[in-house]
Amino acid sequence: MPLSAIHAEHGSLDLTLDGLGCEGRITWEQIHRARPRAPLTCPECEWGLCPEYSQTGLRYFAHDPDAPECSLREETEQHRRLKRDLAECCRRVPGWxxxxxxxxxxxxxxxDVRATHTATGRRYAFEAQLSTIGIDGxxxxxxxxARMAEAGVPAAWVTTGSRAWLGAVPTIQAEAQTGPTRPVRAGHWTYLISSWTPAAESRTPAxxxxxxxxxxxxxxxxHRVTCPARDDWSTRPGWSWVxxxxxxxxxxxxxx
Incomplete structure (x- = not known):
């Protein structure tokens, strides 16, 4: 269930931005339960969307019935909150x-979240991944x-808890609690005594x-290490990304 939608008249709407990201041309109150309903479609599958509130009060766009297969349709509230937190983290960095x-x-x-440097145009993607996913294929x-890197958009995968794929791609592991200040559990490594090892707590961004x-x-x-990393989160012997x-x-x- 996405946090963005395409409005037939006003273009892209983003629920994580003030004014829905369309410079105040339309408000949430004007599209939520509007009659006639707002002309909204999914940015991925182009199916109709309806503005809704979750049970915890989080705004989102729900697909109309009988929607086709769509990755945004399957997202949980925890996934949406992590995307929202990542977007806020990026916007707190000056120039991004x-x-x-x-x-x-x-x-x-x-x-999920594409960060762009406003002066240089440099881009970075942050991918929230909380479910099981294959490494290859x-x-x-x-x-x-690899597809994002070829387009000039390097990616950081962000998850919570323990995942079988940790270290198979550049990964940030954060706590499951919500908010952009949630603690980071793993991701930063250091090179000590001829071996890669998790950074000491004092050196890891908290x-x-x-x-x-x-x-x-x-x-x-x-960075892709070329020797075994000393930690049980690397499940592919001989290398991992750090x-x-x-x-x-x-x-x-x-x-x-």
Whole structure:
């Protein structure tokens, strides 16, 4: 159930932005339970959408009955809250904006949150992934990450809890609690004594906002290690993706 919709007259609407992101041309009150209903469609499947509230008061767009298969239709409230938090984290970084549920060329991929640097145009995707997903294959994490990278949009996958694919792609692991200041559990690694290992707690950004800022500003970089990482979250022996400082990456390269 998406947080964005296409309005036939006003274009893209984003529930995470003031004024729905359309400069005040239309408000939530004007589309929620409006009669006649607002002309809204899904940005992915182009099916009709209806503005709704969840049981906890979160605004979202619900697909009309008999909608076709659509990845946005299957999202849980926890997924929507994580997307909302990621968008807010990106917008807190000076010089960066964020858009939800943006598709790439020919819809080869879709970013849950696409951050854009307003001066340089540099882009980054943050993918909220809370369900089971394959690592390989046409709809797997590896291929999805590669398609976005080819389009000039590197991706960071964000999850909560323990997942079998942690470390198979650049991953941030946060707590399940809601809010952009939710603690980060894993993702930052350091190079110590000729081996990659999880960074000490004092060196790990404590909040999701800190982690997103570090990624967007280049303080942390996605890096594929070429030797086994010392941690049980890497389920693919011999390598894993980690987030590391350029200094640690340089030290590892010098040692090798």
């Amino acid at each position: 904006s964020a858009e939800l549920e943006q598709a790439g060329p020919e819809r080869a991929w879709r970013a 046409p709809r797997g994490l590896t291929e999805g990450t 909040r999701l906002t800190d982690f997103v800022r570090a990624v967007l500003t280049g303080e942390l970089v996605a 987030w590391a400082t350029p200094k640690d990456i340089a030290e590892a390269a010098a040692y090798v």
